Amino acid sequence: MEFETAARAILANIEKVIDGKPEAAEAALVVFLAEGHLLIEDVPGVGKTVLAKALARSVSCSVRRIQFTPDLLPSDITGVSVYNQADREFEFKPGAVFANIVIGDEINRASPKTQSALLEAMEERQVTVDGTTYELGSPFTVVATQNPFEMEGTYALPEAQRDRFMARISMGYPSPAAELEMVQGRDTSNPFDQLDAVASIEDVQSMIAAARAIYVSPAVEQYAVDIAQATRDDAELRLGASPRATLQLVRAAKARAAVQGRDFVLPDDIDVLIPVVLPHRLIPMRGVADTADVMERIVAETPVPAGAVQPS
Template identity: 55%
Template sequence: MSEGPNGAAAGADALAGRFSQMFGALAQNIERVIRGKREKVELALICLLAEGHLLVEDVPGVGKTTLARSISASVEARWGRIQFTPDLLPSDITGVSIFNQGKNAFEFHPGPIFSNIVVADEINRGSPKTQSALLEVMEERRVTVEGTPHPVPRPFMVIATQNPVDMDGTYPLPEAQLDRFLMRISMGYPDHQSEVAVLAGQPTGAMLDTMPPIAGRDDVGRMIEFAERLHVAPPLYDYIVRVVAATREHPELRLGASPRASLALLKASRVRAAAAGRSYIVPEDVKALAVPVVAHRLIVTPEAELRGRSGADVVGEVLSSVPTPQAATV
């Protein structure tokens, strides 16, 4: 006997409930190390489960690398770190083919990019040629070396960091690369109580070494697949496209968001809905994620920049101007 509509909905709700429990357990585990940053932790997990990449733009010492390590420890994932410097070569990231005399053949030796969680530390200190080594793998989840494609493991996530204050000896990320990051966030300083708790607690390194894994890679894969199947009502597809398209017509922008931004916003909204225990997305999911997903893809005009305007300001205006679908239609 086939399952009726009510039974299918109940099954989806039950799966969403389990998704929400696992998501909450992961966030709580990471919060043992990253204190007082629940919102940032949840955004990073949304990025992971939407199979996206995260750009963390902040000053040194606020936990950017620790966030990546704690995520990889929580999901039994392999993590790799790449310290970007001006003399870093693309092969230092992707790997090289070395001739094996015993086998009389070339063997591929993978680079640090072949990890589940890759920390690209101070990515803007790498030369444009080196930065471009990430373009293919961030979009297609594979690396091509000497004409041979090599897939990276799943889940795969790049967490890149950059310091917005110290700009000496840096190369700004090109728009094509910024567009490949699903989100850009700023960690920010912890509040007073959280910083006191950090001082009174154990050293971060010791805590990371003893963090228990909450989920395996297979569990994460199932969460990713579930989120991809979440129901989206047609008016919400229309709403996402209207929000993104409105940035292309905004007078304070030189460059609006591309269709990739629409896809990213949809993926992230599905994960946020599942994390809330829902089997469907609502307009609030889109609104909550629009700034971290869309703002970094925008380029404001010089005149607007002089007035202190930012991409985040424009996204906020767009959300206020685009009509929100009514509950009855979604």
């Protein structure tokens, strides 16, 4: 299946159950094809888990869902070695992280110790249990949802874990028209019942390889580096973007260019993705309310590359 055909089919499938949120659907697909991880943060009831399930249902990949609760153990995520009395040896029982798409529901309701069980898996695509390392399959992506951390029963995600999420998006409330359509159409039927996979795992692997091969000019690469460097020198930020953030910004831009039908990255791809890729990684100085506003200013102050961006 051609890249554009498959991408349009997946987006159309997601939008069957996510009314009026094309930007959220595209962000989810871009992160998936860039081999990143997605954090969906918003108040309860606006469709965070629905988006994650719609992406998972649209591709023929293995899917596991983890409901994060205060009593969830790290071994529930990574797996555990169990003694087999018949063979008289320990046998590894894989945890929920062994899937192509892992849906982490309300990730910030688990303790920091349990949250940290995902760190190795998200960065290195492997888990280590009792001194033995087990590789995860490909593709592998974590789509986690979380409620605002000031809500009851939540823990703030550690900085190291936030940095492993390629993007953080917010669903927001639907428009009145979309909400009315939802009320009228879902009282008697569930749109998930008609949602089938539209791309195979082979299609997905091919799309990931195609996205990875998208051309990024030196000028655009320098643009991404300049923005990341500016966050580290900004007086309103205590912690700027990490080198991992720069790498993931460029990788996401390549996937977005592919979804948009181009074989090269534009500065616009960087600009569109900055609000979802960088702010959640930054720590503001005391008295600074919103890192998104700081990022908007930094982007406005950073010169846009004037050189050629297409392959010669």
